[in-house]
Amino acid sequence: MRGSLGGPRVLLRRLREVMAEPVSAQDRLDKIVVLIAANMVAEVCSVYVLRVDGTLELYATEGLNRSAVHQTVMRAGEGLVGLVAQDAKPLSLSNAQAHPAFAFKPETGEEVYHSFLGVPVLRAGNTLGVLVVQNRAHRTYSEEEIEALQTTAMVLAEMIASGELSALARPGAEPAARRSLHLSGLGLCDGIGLGHVVLHEPRVVVTNFIAEDIVREVARLDDAVDALRASIDSMLDGGDIGSVGEHRDVLETYRMFAHDRGWLHRLREAVLTGLTAEAAVERVQSDTRARMMRQSDPFLRERLHDLDDLAHRLMRQLMGRTHAPKPEGLPKDAVIVARNMSPAALLDYDRSRVRGLLLEEGGPMSHIAIVARAIGVPTVGQIPNAAGLVDPGDAIIVDGASGEVHVRPQADVQAAYAEKARLRARKQKQFAALRDxxxxxxxxxxxxxxxxxxxxxxxxxxxxxxxxxxxxxxxxxxxxxxxxxxxxxxxxxxxxxxxxxxxxxxxxxxxxxxxxxxxxxxxxxxxxxxxxxxxxxxxxxxxxxxxxxxxxxxxxxxxxxxxxxxxxxxxxxxxxxxxxxxxxxxxxxxxxxxxxxxxxxxxxxxMVEVPSLLFELDELLEHTDFVSVGTNDLIQFLYAVDRGNTRVSDRFDPLSVPVLRALKRIVDAGKAHGKTVTLxxxxxxxxxxxxxxxxxxxxxxxxxxxxxxxxxxxxxxxxxxxxxxxxxxxxxxxxxxxxxxxxxxxxxxxxxxxx
Structure with missing residues (x-):
């Protein structure tokens, strides 16, 4: 298939037919590996699926010993397959056995195969498995073949994410795509929210992966990119925003990325493998997200948000949507998941149906946290990639007191939190009895x-x-x-x-x-x-x-x-x-x-919240009718600690000697002058x-x-x-x-x- 554009497109069409057949999950996987091997003129094609325990299990193969299916398991980072999963990027070798990471598995019978091409199976930047082809000959896989295998991996990603393979797994070894997650963040608003995920900005769902007309798809992509660039230029140059400020900085970053030739080249290459323009955007962004999530540089990781936003804008442009889609059919127990959101956006939701809020960002004094507390919505923030770890409809528990989040929780966890919620409700009834x-x-x-x-x-x-x-x-x-x-x-x-x-x-x-x-x-x-x-x-x-x-x-x-x-x-x-x-x-x-x-x-x-007033209290109280102590700012100024910075905000205890001495000074001055002091x-x-x-x-x-x-x-x-x-x-x-x-x-x- 080298040098042929027909190969990948024919493969994608055949895969679509196999996905539509009423067969078992194992039969479907077996047919897929046969198709890929034949199309790529490979003697081996294997699918490894990441399990909940972090290992990779061989789920299907054409060319290796069939008896090794569901028996061969690799630890995270073990062998070439483990390396691909760990790095989330393709690995192409003409002599695989010479690579230091090569791990021999005798039950597979792969010792006769020398060339190796492995690509990660990615979805929303998360690794779900690895797709591998091998040959006996020492061959070098072309860029086109690597692109084609990555494109095919997208189809496998949807199959794994759907939960279809769970029936093939032993208890405790289910595919990680649907595994239970225990995440730790920052509690922003007390309370327990049990419900189901609603994405504040739902992902644009690509339903058509396979292009019918490559030339037309390239033209669609070019037109959408031109329109995207024009819209960003218009916002920047049209006077709708100031000449400086955070909003302008964000749009300037968008403009820089939108004009990046490397990004456009990768999008075009993905279309040329046989994908529709929108599927190409999704694939390229998933690959980019996977790489950037593994970066230690916080600046690069922050740029991931900008690239995500840009990719979503481009996909909406391609699909004829001018605005981000709004969640439809809000369930009665909705837990909203977002990167961040404005207070107005939260208030737009039906409060009677919102049980919790989960944010990738957000600090205790952020505007959204203040509003969440005002309306009593249990909220957890500081959960990296929160929107990429969940799917709409997932069961989820948000504990706003501890900052713990459970996605797709096990039955015993759900039962424990349900009991905790009942105890909390009983306590709230006791508090309500004190109202009058x-x-x-x-x-x-x-x-x-x-x-x-x-x-x-x-x-x-x-x-x-x-x-x-x-x-x-x-x-x-x-x-x-x-x-x-x-x-x-x-x-x-x-x-x-x-x-x-x-x-x-x-x-x-x-x-x-x-x-x-x-x-x-x-x-x-x-x-x-x-x-x-x-x-x-x-x-x-x-x-x-x-x-x-x-x-x-x-x-x-x-x-x-x-x-x-x-x-x-x-x-x-x-x-x-x-x-x-x-x-x-x-x-x-x-x-x-x-x-x-x-x-x-x-x-x-x-409001007494600037420490300088501590030394002018007598003069101040001669002019004012009352004072109110704002401890949030007063404490951060006393300790020179940014209360919104999670690295230092908990470094000093509000119940400390310096703070309480300052507060005692204020309340004593108020009494001396006969003025009301509240806090x-x-x-x-x-x-x-x-x-x-x-x-x-x-x-x-x-x-x-x-x-x-x-x-x-x-x-x-x-x-x-x-x-x-x-x-x-x-x-x-x-x-x-x-x-x-x-x-x-x-x-x-x-x-x-x-x-």
Whole structure:
């Protein structure tokens, strides 16, 4: 078949016929190896399938001893077959026995064969097996023959992935394509999600692999590539995005890859073997994905996402789809799997059917994680290649507490997690029973337990949890989920709805905390080396006073005739707060002049999250009506640790002596000035953290919705005086012993507190 274009195309057509025959899986495989051997003028053709135990088993052969089928097994990396599987790339040898990796298997009778060509059987970059041809003669396989065998391997990949071969396997030696997977990631939102996989961006399914007209397929490919390049150029040059920023960088990378001659050459070569244009794109990208997943260079691995996106764009272009396909027929127990997604995209799903969320990226403070917690969806992030490891409809378990994920779990694992979910449901019922009970410690200390919110979907939680109010309403979430900048009227409508839902409960609105890592898609972004320390929050608001004024005016108008609490984030010194408060006074004057009804009572506060304020607390509290401690940022700034960086975010304990001493300083200053001090942040949402905060003197906490029950339950069991007596003396004089968490745990155990 060397030099002939008819060979591969004829083989693919014959394979299609065999795949359609109503025969057993073994008979089908046996026919396939005979066809491949005859077409490639090879004396041997063998199929090895990767098993769940990581070994490779001979499933079918033409030329080797048939008795070796299902008997010959190779360890990972063993022999030439193991080398192909390990490296995920073709291996062609004219004298195989001279290769250092050659492993002799006497039962196969392959000692008389010298030349060897092996290609990995790949799907979505994952190795499912190895396809091999051999000859007695010392021959060199041509590039065309290698391409043809890789193309044929695509058909085998679909057969293996379908689960058809599972019936041939012994228990414990099933094909790895459908094996159970246990993955460890980062828990982003507590809870257990049991359900079935829904890909947020479903793969473009190629149904027609075999080309009828090669010339036409090449033309289709060229036209699609030209259209893809034109669309990227249009986005870059048309002024729809800024001249700098992350979005532009991504598109510039797309443009670079789209004009890469090597990529286009590989696509054309794949079409010339007999594939349709879309099948060629899938094959080339699967090969590329397999190679790049094995790279140790993080930069190269990151580029894999760009290439995946580009390949998907090209496939949609070929199949006449201008947008990514949307999941259809959402099951009642959907677990959404995505590389990453926007908060708006998550909110587009029917919440009553979403049981969990699995992300390749995502950190605990990412926007999607914040929204997932707001709507109570168990979420796990930091699972590399998550979308490539699952198929739509796969059974899956997501444990948002431990970060564990089970794909296609065994029956005993499913049963264990189902029982865990039932126990959790019973505990939630116990928490729900506390809804109307006051949050009072055993020794009579009242604690205002509020919730954190930021979207309309959060509002029912006020009544559901029995919260004292909303201690932190993140106004920027409305801006992040919107397609364009919300007008003043839209903002006013949201703030009024929040106040209506809260009734007589207090609501504290935080003004926009955008900038830094919270980039709005419709606003021009700026590259900053340290975005968390950069142009964000109140800094942006004071530099763009029109933005801040319109938001403050919307809040004041929404709160007409009611109480209003608003606070400013990221304030670094008293002068900034004074400037911000003057904007509020200016807007009040404007509304009075134009006859608007004003709030009955207005309190203006500040978030203490920049450490510099720790040394201006007395001056600050003379100007502000209340303060709210933002522990998420305060702790990261105290320790100079990026909370979104998984390499360092868990390096320092929030329940540490420096942190609790800083918090004690704030709460004591508040008491001295007679000003309310509340605390919002993840620390308050942890039962053990809440115990420490009450011991320090905090009597107002704002927690995530899912934390209200557990925190209220433990505070009702707590003797606040005993906690203070245990912690404070040691905090003042630790003697160099910094193991505060252990002391807190010991106290909780002695007091029979369920932390």
């Amino acid at each position: 009970k006051p949050c009072i410690t055993r020794d009579g200390e009242h604690v205002a337990l509020n919730i954190n919110a930021g979207l309309l979907v959060d509002l029912p939680h006020i009544a559901e949890t029995g919260a004292a109010g909303i201690g932190l309403f993140r106004t920027e979430l409305q801006f992040m989920v919107a397609a364009s900048f919300p007008r003043a009227g839209e903002q006013e409508k949201l703030y009024r709805a929040v106040l209506d839902a809260a009734g007589d409960r207090p609501v504290t609105f935080r003004t926009l905390d955008i900038g830094g890592d919270k980039v709005l898609p419709y606003m021009r972004s700026f590259d900053e080396e340290n975005p968390a320390l950069g142009w964000r929050a109140i800094r942006l608001g004071l530099d763009r006073p029109g933005l801040l004024r319109s938001q403050v005016r919307a809040m004041l108008k929404a709160a007409a005739g009611r109480d209003l609490r608003l606070m400013f984030p990221m304030v670094a010194d008293v002068a900034e707060f004074v400037r911000a408060r003057s904007i509020v006074e200016r807007e009040l004057t404007h509304l009075r002049r134009h006859g608007y009804l004003l709030p009955d009572q207005l309190q203006v506060g500040v 919002c942040g993840e620390l308050a949402s942890q039962p053990l953290g809440a115990v420490a905060l009450i011991a320090l003197g905090f009597r107002s906490l704002s927690v995530s919705v899912t934390a209200v029950g557990p925190v209220k339950a433990i505070l009702r069991q707590l003797d606040a005086g005993r906690a203070a007596g245990h912690i404070l003396p040691w905090l003042e004089n630790s003697g160099g012993d910094m193991q505060l968490r252990q002391r807190l745990l010991a106290f909780a155990a002695a007091e029979s507190l369920s932390v």
